[in-house]
Amino acid sequence: xxxxxxxxxxxxxxxxxxxxxxxxxxxxxxxxxxxxxxxxxxxxxxxxxxxxxxxxxxxxxxxxxxxxxxxxxxxxxxxxxxxxxxxxxxxxxxxxxxxxxxxxxxxxxxxxxxxxxxxxxxxxxxxxxxxxxxxxxxxxxxxxxxxxxxxxxxxxxxxxxxxxxxxxxxxxxxxxxxxxxxxxxxxxxxxxxxxxxxxxxxxxxxxxxxxxxxxxxxxxxxxxxxxxxxxxxxxxxxxxxxxxxxxxxxxxxxxxxxxxxxxxxxxxxxxxxxxxxxxxxxxxxxxxxxxxxxxxxxxxxxxxxxxxxxxxxxxxxxxxxxxxxxxxxxxxxxxxxxxxxx
Amino acid sequence: xxxxxxxxxxxxxxxxxxxxxxxxxxxxxxxxxxxxxxxxxxxxxxxxxxxxxxxxxxxxxxxxxxxxxxxxxxxxxxxxxxxxxxxxxxxxxxxxxxxxxxxxxxxxxxxxxxxxxxxxxxxxxxxxxxxxxxxxxxxxxxxxxxxxxxxxxxxxxxxxxxxxxxxxxxxxxxxxxxxxxxxxxxxxxxxxxxxxxxxxxxxxxxxxxxxxxxxxxxxxxxxxxxxxxxxxxxxxxxxxxxxxxxxxxxxxxxxxxx
Numbered sequence: 001x002x003x004x005x006x007x008x009x010x011x012x013x014x015x016x017x018x019x020x021x022x023x024x025x026x027x028x029x030x031x032x033x034x035x036x037x038x039x040x041x042x043x044x045x046x047x048x049x050x051x052x053x054x055x056x057x058x059x060x061x062x063x064x065x066x067x068x069x070x071x072x073x074x075x076x077x078x079x080x081x082x083x084x085x086x087x088x089x090x091x092x093x094x095x096x097x098x099x100x101x102x103x104x105x106x107x108x109x110x111x112x113x114x115x116x117x118x119x120x121x122x123x124x125x126x127x128x129x130x131x132x133x134x135x136x137x138x139x140x141x142x143x144x145x146x147x148x149x150x151x152x153x154x155x156x157x158x159x160x161x162x163x164x165x166x167x168x169x170x171x172x173x174x175x176x177x178x179x180x181x182x183x184x185x186x187x188x189x190x191x192x193x194x195x196x197x198x199x200x201x202x203x204x205x206x207x208x209x210x211x212x213x214x215x216x217x218x219x220x221x222x223x224x225x226x227x228x229x230x231x232x233x234x235x236x237x238x239x240x241x242x243x244x245x246x247x248x249x250x251x252x253x254x255x256x257x258x259x260x261x262x263x264x265x266x267x268x269x270x271x272x273x274x275x276x277x278x279x280x281x282x283x284x285x286x287x288x289x290x291x292x293x294x295x296x297x298x299x300x301x302x303x304x305x306x307x308x309x310x311x312x313x314x315x316x317x318x319x320x321x322x323x324x325x326x327x328x329x330x331x332x333x334x335x336x337x338x339x340x341x342x
Numbered sequence: 343x344x345x346x347x348x349x350x351x352x353x354x355x356x357x358x359x360x361x362x363x364x365x366x367x368x369x370x371x372x373x374x375x376x377x378x379x380x381x382x383x384x385x386x387x388x389x390x391x392x393x394x395x396x397x398x399x400x401x402x403x404x405x406x407x408x409x410x411x412x413x414x415x416x417x418x419x420x421x422x423x424x425x426x427x428x429x430x431x432x433x434x435x436x437x438x439x440x441x442x443x444x445x446x447x448x449x450x451x452x453x454x455x456x457x458x459x460x461x462x463x464x465x466x467x468x469x470x471x472x473x474x475x476x477x478x479x480x481x482x483x484x485x486x487x488x489x490x491x492x493x494x495x496x497x498x499x500x501x502x503x504x505x506x507x508x509x510x511x512x513x514x515x516x517x518x519x520x521x522x523x524x525x526x527x528x529x530x531x532x533x534x535x536x537x538x539x540x541x542x543x544x545x546x547x548x549x550x551x552x553x554x555x556x557x558x559x560x561x562x563x564x565x566x567x568x569x570x571x572x573x574x575x576x577x578x579x580x581x582x583x584x585x586x587x588x589x590x591x592x593x594x595x596x597x598x599x600x
Contacts, residue, residue, distance in 0.1 A: 008384075019500075029535055
């Protein structure tokens with residue numbers, strides 16, 4: 001103790017210096033990871049939206065972190081313009097016809113940017129060049145021309161294809177929609193008329209009730225209502241007939257396998273292509289699941305053990321004398337008067 | 343009118359007002375304290391020695407064990423978890439953001455908070471505080487301010503020690519028992535480590551140190567005459583300190599989430 005008091009200054013200085021060294025190590029680690037001392041090369045890109053983007057979203061190329069997003073903003077044309085950094089040593093990967101692929105993991109909701117390298121590795125682009133994202137028109141053209149190959153999360157790809165399929169199904173300019181529209185409009189009128197008839201029938205029933213009470217004027221009113229109702233039913237019948245004719249035309253059109261049904265499901269032929277890709281990816285997913293299936297018995301066995309242990313624990317809790325709740329003691333009474341516990 | 347009807351409420355209001363005045367007085371006395379640095383520096387150094395250096399062994403032990411335990415418990419759920427990137431996020435959330443400041447703060451409350459409160463309480467009873475006043479020295483400047491500084495400058499290094507040793511312990515266990523390359527561990531940890539974690543550690547340590555010291559000194563100096571008041575005030579200081587650091591912890595966690 002005396003020694004400690006004698007060298008208090010040294011002990012305290014050592015303690016503080018060591019803590020400062022640890023602080024320095026943490027700061028250095030952060031600086032190294034953020035590549036603060038590395039030379040950076042700036043490039044530009046454009047995205048359809050900024051969903052999942054942040055000012056530090058990393059850019060990955062074959063699993064390597066080759067850069068990150070530096071800044072992004074919304075333009076007057078409602079595009080998202082972004083500036084990104086490529087770290088020293090990877091600048092030669094930025095070649096002509098390269099693109100960026102922004103994907104959001106549907107499970108973790110984390111976004112990632114993948115760099116898709118162009119075919120000509122010698123055509124290195126200078127700093128400040130524009131690299132399209134595959135969501136943009138230019139990027140889509142590059143993808144369609146086969147100059148770049150989109151690789152990403154399997155689940156994400158399946159969901160994207162499903163999304164495309166649903167988009168195809170909700171066609172906006174199909175001629176068949178006219179027939180459907182007319183049919184739906186006719187049915188709508190019919191339903192309105194039927195509703196009106198029901199209202200009048202209710203009113204008639206009310207009048208009939210009053211009639212029972214021997215009121216002659218109400219009887220007359222009821223007879224008039226019946227006459228009006230007959231006219232309305234005649235009108236409704238006409239609309240119903242028209243609606244049925246349209247429905248009949250529609251059914252005939254759909255019953256032909258080469259007719260409307262084909263057009264409405266796959267008017268542009270994209271669905272067939274997407275379904276093919278979807279099936280391939282589903283097969284891939286099934287293979288992956290098959291590979292992992294052998295783990296299921298082990299998992300079930302573990303679950304079984306866990307449940308058995310849970311059962312034992314619950315039994316122990318149930319039978320524990322410490323957890324038995326005693327009934328509240330009755331309030332003591334003395335000479336017939338309650339004593340208030342304080 | 344209020345005092346006649348509710349003396350307990352009046353007592354509480356008076357106590358809170360005294361506490362705020364006491365805190366303001368501490369900040370007001372910081373500059374005079376450094377003017378009399380010859381006396382205060384020794385008190386400061388000795389307090390850091392007691393609060394920081396002597397608490398180091400327990401802090402390092404706790405950090406090493408907790409870091410190792412996180413890895414062991416995580417691998418008990420799933421052996422592959424040790425190899426996933428999520429482990430590093432969890433390590434940083436548990437160790438750096440929460441325990442690195444909370445555990446040293448609890449150790450400091452248990453060792454130094456109680457000691458300060460008892461020491462000052464006994465000084466009041468032995469009329470030592472009055473003697474200091476009679477020399478024209480402010481007891482806040484001479485007794486309280488160095489202790490406040492000492493606790494802040496002890497908790498901050500202790501938090502960094504806990505951080506470093508805790509993460510190091512986790513790395514060692516991963517390397518020895520789960521075949522994780524140590525350099526790989528450090529690099530993956532660096533990916534998850536952010537400047538926000540360091541700022542959170544610093545801000546929590548400073549606020550924890552300030553609150554523990556002020557509460558302990560206030561309770562110690564609020565002893566009146568009887569020696570039986572000393573343990574009462576000490577236990578009160580411990581309870582109030584723990585409550586305050588938990589409140590600050592939640593508040594800062596919410597602030598940094600926003």
